[in-house]
Amino acid sequence: MSTHTLSVRLENKAGALARVSQLFSRRGYNIHSLAVGPTERSDISRLTLRVDCNEHSLEQIEKQMHKLVNVLRVTELRADESIERELALITVAVSADKRPNLVALSQAAGARVADVGRDAMTFEFVGRPDELEAFEELVRPYGVRELVRTGRVGLRRPSAGGRGPTPFVQV
């Protein structure tokens, strides 16, 4: 069992996302995270999916997804060949006296203050998923009130060379 990142180019049509998510529940695959949004083409969306599964299941997921009429391409994003980013908003409980300390800490970690309230402040953090997790740990002792993550998005690195992303081959 390991976690894999799949990048899916999907027709931007009503119900397309439902068909993908339905396939996962139907076949008993567990989605860790799912991010979806527009791409360079208005008629195509890109999904970035994180799934926990073994190699055999991964192959099945790719093949089953390819049978969906709305799915154009499924690519696995390998960690060493891709850029992955995630955005989080974290609201941390903090009293006025501890505020400067927390702000300094967050700045050092690369987070931005998005909002400041009387007894709490919200940070936005964009970065690699491992950096995000480190930041989360950093502020956790202050008391995390609410946290939301987008789920990671990714693209293959142009610097990884080769012929670009190898789509899963449908012979």
Place this chain on the structure above:
Amino acid sequence: MLGSDAILRALELEGVDVAFGIPGGAILPTYDAIARGTSVRHVLARHEQGAGHMAEGYARASGKVGVAIATSGPGATNLVTPIADAWMDSTPLVCITGQVRSSLIGTDAFQEIDATGITMPIVKHSWLVQDVEELPGALRSAFHVARTGRQGPVLVDVAKDVQEASFDFVYPDEVDLPGWKPPRKVHPRQLREAAKAIAVAQRPIVYAGGGVLNADACAELRRLVDSAQLPAVVTLMGKGCLPDSHPLNYGAPGMHGSKFANWALNKADLVIAVGTRFDDRVTGKLSAFAPGARVIHLDIDAAEVGKIREAEIPVVGPLKLALAQLADEVRVLAADGAADTRPWLRQLEEWRERFPFRYDRSDDILKPQAAVEALRDLAARRDDDVIWTTGVGQHQMWAMQYLVCDKPRSFITSGGLGTMGYGIPAAIGAKAARPDATVVCIDGDGCFQMTCQELATAALERLPIVAVVLNNGWLGMVRQWQEMFYDERFSQTHLTNAVPDYAQLAEAYGCAGFTVESEDELEDALAGAFSAGRSAVVDVRCDPEEKCFPMVPAGAAAVDVIEAPGGEAVPA
């Protein structure tokens, strides 16, 4: 043109000659278009499930796409079972359902149901049409998707106002489906690998399934089998893809398959799986299935290859092409000498002789197998083609075991979903597709009672079928499991054969009715039913305790088969 007329024009352009359905509120405009005139024959079913199975029977008998039409809400939900059935058995089906007006969608309007949502896991694709301009493209795409690649069901849900809208109808020549690219070619290297494996195999076995029929690749399969003298087993869904009387056809493997077919797989060193999916009813315990074999798996659906059993040599592509090319490759290699398979063929022949299907005849009580054998012999004496359909259960397994099907598309059954009640509507659909053929449904009494209202359809639409009910008064297969695995606690399986009187019920539906209580009445009743000139029902009262053997219990290995009492045990 109105949207409703466009639906009919699309059906005509797709070559549909018969559609099956029932009108209702949200599909009324389309039925009005039917009244305005079309070359499509509409067969009025009595229940949408019946319409759906008729469309399936039509598709399986003809090789064409079946079409079922229903209204929104309950019309659509009643189609869910046939859609699921078509999904599991890869039957090409286009279901057209009416939907409430676009302005009402999402409001829980009268007879509104999310038809595309409900059917999402059991269709290849679906379209909810809310703009009449999108209707021709959706229908064109629907037929294309249903019949290309691995065949299967699709749904087109059309809002009522779309059916009523006026527009300029143009049926597109091309489909615009950038994400739908079923394989059209076969990798030559994989074929060569497969041919090499066949050439060196000492104990090869072809394991052919329904995909061969769907791919219209029966002649190519036969060429492969003949050219390399490959023995074959043929699944329930594949029955007829290789003639049952072909000397190298060892029949059906699986839970109620023959011992020789199961041992052929068990002892093989090479399994050549063709258009089949290693269903659990065939494999039993997976780790004990063909344990010593390498696997070549030929299939149009890449997702089936390696899904259940790893394939050392995957061959993805259209089977007609793949089998033809494989037969050629095999012949080229055979010229250089191939492994000697004669001892293996002798072994299989010995097993076949030693372990036939068997049951004990009785003077006191009619055995259901005897009825199936009588039907088989009756069909063999006829000049016309006989197409068999079945329900699901013991009678289905006996039909699989004892019928001889030498032609493709002559055995139509519900394999994957196991839909009781499939047989009668499927027979009506088959008759609509093949009016020249005699269509016989071998049914159980439990199955018969699930869809027998369609006898009205058969009678009034002049689609005569013969329904032979192997009436044991029980849900026989469930009873068998209760006897064998639930300490004979026969919970809720006794239907009795007191009610209904099937012959009277047949007469009430405008069909001829026959009752058979002993083996010597069988032949006359069947002959009478076959020549009734209208649909007929033969109530065959048979042994309620008869069990279907051999039986590999669910999850057990093929070698742990249970034989009928007195049968010979497993060879060492």
